[in-house]
Amino acid sequence: MQTAEKTCEGFLSELAAKVPAPGGGGAAALAGALGAALGSMVANYTIGKKKYAAVEEDVKGLLCRAEELRRSLLSQVDADAAAFEPLSRAYAIPKEDPGREAVMEERLWNAAAVPMDILRLACEAVEIHSELLEKGSTMVLSDVGTGAALCRAAIEGALLNVKVNTGGMADKQRAAALEKEAQTLADKYGARATEIYKTVLGRYA
Amino acid sequence: MQTAEKTCEGFLSELAAKVPAPGGGGAAALAGALGAALGSMVANYTIGKKKYAAVEEDVKGLLCRAEELRRSLLSQVDADAAAFEPLSRAYAIPKEDPGREAVMEERLWNAAAVPMDILRLACEAVEIHSELLEKGSTMVLSDVGTGAALCRAAIEGALLNVKVNTGGMADKQRAAALEKEAQTLADKYGARATEIYKTVLGRYA
Numbered sequence: 235m236q237t238a239e240k241t242c243e244g245f246l247s248e249l250a251a252k253v254p255a256p257g258g259g260g261a262a263a264l265a266g267a268l269g270a271a272l273g274s275m276v277a278n279y280t281i282g283k284k285k286y287a288a289v290e291e292d293v294k295g296l297l298c299r300a301e302e303l304r305r306s307l308l309s310q311v312d313a314d315a316a317a318f319e320p321l322s323r324a325y326a327i328p329k330e331d332p333g334r335e336a337v338m339e340e341r342l343w344n345a346a347a348v349p350m351d352i353l354r355l356a357c358e359a360v361e362i363h364s365e366l367l368e369k370g371s372t373m374v375l376s377d378v379g380t381g382a383a384l385c386r387a388a389i390e391g392a393l394l395n396v397k398v399n400t401g402g403m404a405d406k407q408r409a410a411a412l413e414k415e416a417q418t419l420a421d422k423y424g425a426r427a428t429e430i431y432k433t434v435l436g437r438y439a
Numbered sequence: 440m441q442t443a444e445k446t447c448e449g450f451l452s453e454l455a456a457k458v459p460a461p462g463g464g465g466a467a468a469l470a471g472a473l474g475a476a477l478g479s480m481v482a483n484y485t486i487g488k489k490k491y492a493a494v495e496e497d498v499k500g501l502l503c504r505a506e507e508l509r510r511s512l513l514s515q516v517d518a519d520a521a522a523f524e525p526l527s528r529a530y531a532i533p534k535e536d537p538g539r540e541a542v543m544e545e546r547l548w549n550a551a552a553v554p555m556d557i558l559r560l561a562c563e564a565v566e567i568h569s570e571l572l573e574k575g576s577t578m579v580l581s582d583v584g585t586g587a588a589l590c591r592a593a594i595e596g597a598l599l600n601v602k603v604n605t606g607g608m609a610d611k612q613r614a615a616a617l618e619k620e621a622q623t624l625a626d627k628y629g630a631r632a633t634e635i636y637k638t639v640l641g642r643y644a
Binding site: 245270272376434 | 442443444445446447448450451452454455456457462463466467469470472473474475476477479480483484505506509513579581582584585586588589591592595596598599600602603606636639640643644
């Protein structure tokens with residue numbers, strides 16, 4: 235069953251259980267989807283209000299992107315599980331098998347690619363909140379702050395799940411390049427999300 | 440329908456929609472439930488392993504607490520919606536109505552109490568990850584880091600949602616006391632969660 239169709243309780247129970255997936259990567263993707271959904275909510279409460287007529291077209295564009303991001307992030311929960319399963323089978327190949335390293339390498343690479351996608355998508359969701367901080371209805375400003383905090387958690391979880399996989403790769407140079415790309419994105423957009431959160435919190439002081 | 444029984448897609452769509460609830464408070468509670476679930480997962484992968492026999496009883500205790508926290512946090516999504524609905528009706532009372540202030544005050548207080556509970560529960564979940572960092576299986580160490588990041592997002596979202604309500608209260612002294620309690624907890628456990636995350640990330644360097 236796809237995550238989209240699972241109940242919230244069912245998904246949480248699977249996450250808690252001793253099963254290979256969903257794990258931290260899937261939880262990060264779902265947190266990102268929650269963050270993107272709050273972006274949609276803020277946009278939905280802004281569109282149609284006279285006070286925000288001047289930015290309405292921009293906010294409609296943000297809504298469209300937030301909807302797309304929510305769908306993509308939710309589908310990454312399943313992509314993460316799908317990439318992990320062949321990797322967990324590769325771990326079971328006897329260490330003396332000469333074909334093991336090549337199989338492991340390919341599956342580690344596939345398993346790292348999913349949290350890398352989750353990371354990129356969560357960074358895009360931070361950009362949306364960044365713009366909503368300027369253009370969104372102040373009635374739902376707190377949801378911009380909460381959304382940014384959720385996206386940062388998604389970014390942080392995704393970064394860890396990239397590194398879990400790159401750490402085991404034989405091609406150290408290729409692994410280091412991917413780690414660097416992930417860390418650079420996480421630093422930049424994590425800091426931006428913190429800034430958004432602090433700005434919002436400051437407005438409720 | 441209770442959130443537990445909603446599909447993941449259904450919940451996310453409601454969060455994104457122009458409806459009063461769920462909003463940021465519910466999203467924070469669900470992020471906390473994801474964080475607690477990862478705590479359960481780490482405990483489940485630790486229990487029964489020879490290498491961790493010396494801490495097995497402690498980890499069983501942590502599992503029990505994490506399971507309880509997950510259930511409580513999930514039920515807070517509905518508690519948040521239930522407290523917001525009467526508040527949104529109070530906002531509709533004409534401003535010249537002499538009874539408005541007392542009604543508003545009571546409902547603001549009830550609406551603030553839920554994110555305050557979410558905040559406390561998410562702080563407890565951070566404590567669990569703090570202990571799992573020492574006692575949990577290193578095979579699932581990244582899930583401790585992701586769990587801590589999710590709990591911090593829950594704390595931050597909950598703090599904002601306390602302040603959304605305290606900001607409108609007439610009894611400024613009582614409001615300030617609650618805000619201070621929330622901010623103190625958020626500062627302490629937010630910092631602890633960051634420390635856990637950074638420690639875990641450092642181990643994958």
